[in-house]
Structure formats: C-alpha cells, structure tokens
Amino acid sequence: MKGCSIDIMEKRNLTRTKIIQYLFHHPATSKSELARDLDLSMPTVLSHIGELLQDGMIAEIGEYASTGGRKAKSIGLNPSYCQSMGLVITANHLEMVLVNLKFEIQSSRRTRLKFSRNLSYCAEVSSQVRQFLADCSGNIPVLGIGVAIPGIIDPQKQLVTKSHALDLNNYSLQFLSQALPLPAYFENDANAAMLAEDPQKYQNAVYLSLNHTLGGAFCMDGKIFRGQSQKAGEFGHMILIPGGKTCYCGKSGCADAYCAASALTNGSRISLEEFLTHLLSKEPDFLCLWERYLDHLAVLVSNLRMAYDMDIILGGDVGGIFAEYPEQLMALSEKLMLDNRFDPDTSYLRTCSYKKEASAIGAAKHFFAEIC
Numbered sequence: 001m002k003g004c005s006i007d008i009m010e011k012r013n014l015t016r017t018k019i020i021q022y023l024f025h026h027p028a029t030s031k032s033e034l035a036r037d038l039d040l041s042m043p044t045v046l047s048h049i050g051e052l053l054q055d056g057m058i059a060e061i062g063e064y065a066s067t068g069g070r071k072a073k074s075i076g077l078n079p080s081y082c083q084s085m086g087l088v089i090t091a092n093h094l095e096m097v098l099v100n101l102k103f104e105i106q107s108s109r110r111t112r113l114k115f116s117r118n119l120s121y122c123a124e125v126s127s128q129v130r131q132f133l134a135d136c137s138g139n140i141p142v143l144g145i146g147v148a149i150p151g152i153i154d155p156q157k158q159l160v161t162k163s164h165a166l167d168l169n170n171y172s173l174q175f176l177s178q179a180l181p182l183p184a185y186f187e188n189d190a191n192a193a194m195l196a197e198d199p200q201k202y203q204n205a206v207y208l209s210l211n212h213t214l215g216g217a218f219c220m221d222g223k224i225f226r227g228q229s230q231k232a233g234e235f236g237h238m239i240l241i242p243g244g245k246t247c248y249c250g251k252s253g254c255a256d257a258y259c260a261a262s263a264l265t266n267g268s269r270i271s272l273e274e275f276l277t278h279l280l281s282k283e284p285d286f287l288c289l290w291e292r293y294l295d296h297l298a299v300l301v302s303n304l305r306m307a308y309d310m311d312i313i314l315g316g317d318v319g320g321i322f323a324e325y326p327e328q329l330m331a332l333s334e335k336l337m338l339d340n341r342f343d344p345d346t347s348y349l350r351t352c353s354y355k356k357e358a359s360a361i362g363a364a365k366h367f368f369a370e371i372c
C-alpha cells in the first residue's frame with residue numbers, strides 16, 4: 001500500500017516537472033493547450049495549475065479571444081518568482097548577470113579583475129558578487145550562482161582539470177565555492193553557452209563558441225556530452241592545418257588559431273567591433289582576412305557536420321556577426337556547399353540565441369532545473 005502511494009507521488013511530481021518544463025519554453029499557453037500537448041487529462045492539468053498559481057510560480061497573464069463562452073485565461077511562468085545568478089570568470093574580468101525564470105537578463109555587470117590562484121582572489125570575487133546581489137536582486141529570491149570558467153571542469157568534484165586561459169592544472173574550486181554567498185555550480189564556458197539554448201529545439205546539436213578563443217560543446221538527447229575526461233567538444237584544438245600557426249596551447253595548426261575571434265582581431269590589437277566596421281566599409285585587407293577566416297571556418301564546420309550529423313550553432317562574438325548579418329552567413333554557407341557533398345543545403349547551420357553573456361545565462365539556468 002505504501003509503495004503504491006509513493007508511485008502516485010512520483011507520477012504527480014513527474015507531471016509537475018513536465019508542466020513546468022513546457023512553460024519554460026512556451027511563454028503563454030492555456031490549460032487546454034497543456035492538456036493536449038502533454039497528453040494529460042483536464043482534471044490533472046487543473047489540479048497542477050491550481051497549485052502552481054497558489055505557489056506563485058505561474059501567473060495568469062492575459063485572456064484569449066472569446067469563442068462564445070467565457071474567455072480562456074493564458075498562463076505563463078511568473079518571472080518574479082525567483083532568479084538565478086550567472087558568473088563568468090576570465091583571465092582579466094568578471095561578468096555577472098541575474099536571470100529571471102523566463103531566462104531574461106535582469107541586471108548585468110562586468111568588472112576588471114585579474115585571475116589569481118591566491119585566496120585573496122576568492123575573497124574579492126565574493127565581495128563583488130555580494131555587492132552585485134545587494135544592488136540588483138531586490139526582493140526576489142536568488143537560487144544560486146552558476147559559474148562558467150574557460151577550462152576543463154569536473155562539476156561534481158568542483159575541479160578545474162586544465163585551463164590554458166587561466167594557467168591552471170587540477171585547481172580546486174572549493175575555496176571559491178565556500179566564499180560565495182549562495183550554492184555554486186561550476187561549468188565549462190562553452191558547455192554553459194550551449195545550455196543557454198533551448199533544449200527542446202536542440203536535442204542534438206554542436207555549439208561552436210567563436211570568442212577570443214574557440215570553445216565547443218555538444219549535446220545528445222538534450223544532455224551535454226562530457227566524454228571520458230570532461231573534454232569532449234574541445235574543437236578548438238583539433239588540427240586544422242598541419243604544421244600551421246602556433247596555438248596558445250603550444251601545438252601548431254589548431255582550429256583555434258584560425259577560427260577564434262582572435263584570428264580577426266590580430267590577437268586583440270583591434271576590437272572585433274573595429275574589425276567589423278572595417279569589413280562593412282569593404283576595406284580590401286579586411287575583406288581578404290574575412291574571406292580566409294570563412295575558408296577555415298567552413299572546413300571546421302564541414303568536418304563537424306560529417307562527424308556528428310547534427311545542427312551546428314555558431315555562437316560567441318563571431319556567432320553574433322552571423323546572427324546579425326545574414327549575408328555573412330550566406331557567404332559561409334556557399335563555402336560549406338563546396339566542402340560538403342552529402343547535405344543538400346546548409347539548414348543545419350544555426351545562429352545562437354544569445355549574442356552576449358550566453359555562458360552566464362546557461363550557467364545560471366542550472367538552478368532553475370532544481371525547482372521543477
């Protein structure tokens with residue numbers, strides 16, 4: 001008898017989770033849509049929605065046009081129910097965001113802080129995070145802090161196995177975790193950026209994070225694939241040109257040296273915005289540089305498509321250029337069609353949903369899964 005009641009409770013919890021996850025990806029819906037799309041009976045939907053309304057997690061947000069009888073209410077998540085913080089650590093900066101239950105950025109702050117292994121660094125991060133939360137969180141509870149780090153991370157052990165960007169090997173994150181005022185979750189920055197995307201839309205996809213360095217991630221059946229030693233998706237260090245340019249990892253010819261944003265900014269001598277301005281003014285040197293960049297990126301994307309046969313999302317700062325300028329995405333597509341004799345088109349090529357702060361949003365989202 002006891003076993004039976006546990007089964008009923010589990011089933012009820014599963015249904016609640018399904019409803020909340022549905023609402024994460026449908027900003028406004030109705031009870032009848034929920035019943036239809038999730039294959040639930042109307043009494044089950046009414047019972048759960050009643051509870052969620054009472055909890056304050058969802059709210060009635062409008063009315064559908066009347067079809068004769070009483071107007072149906074549209075419901076959606078209540079963005080003020082709770083929020084989560086995302087924190088990105090890089091060699092020279094901290095990036096902080098507060099994200100609401102609709103995955104919208106409520107506040108963000110970027111400060112200059114040089115990474116160091118000293119405990120004083122953890123104390124300074126803690127102080128800046130506390131200040132940010134005090135200034136921006138208001139009365140809305142913050143569930144936790146998702147921390148994105150450029151490096152190979154073991155989230156369970158809270159360990160950075162390796163980070164070239166921060167010059168770390170087997171660095172414990174426990175001090176930082178203890179210094180933070182809320183529960184912390186640590187994730188590789190490219191994995192976090194992938195997690196910012198809608199998992200319903202991208203059950204199986206490769207994410208290329210085209211920032212100053214090139215990060216990568218991929219998910220299968222809606223879950224990040226980490227590999228045997230947490231380094232799956234390190235596409236930046238696959239050899240693209242044997243014996244080619246020196247990569248910051250110490251090898252020659254890595255994809256990073258050709259396809260990261262730093263290939264366009266001459267290793268940060270100019271900003272990517274400046275590069276874009278020169279490119280859009282059609283200055284010959286910059287057109288030529290972009291052309292070569294697209295050639296290399298096309299080879300990398302084509303190889304990834306052959307290996308994974310999944311959608312490929314172009315993210316990071318350069319991904320933002322492709323999202324903003326469809327003609328540049330077309331130029332890449334044309335080159336891809338020359339390299340690829342297997343796909344009839346390039347509809348697998350996608351642009352990222354968040355041009356900025358994707359890693360911070362993805363890391364923050366971790367805590368929303370806990371309230372489902």
Ligand SMILES: [Zn+2]
Pocket residue numbers: 236237247248249250251254255256
């Ligand atoms: Zn490399």
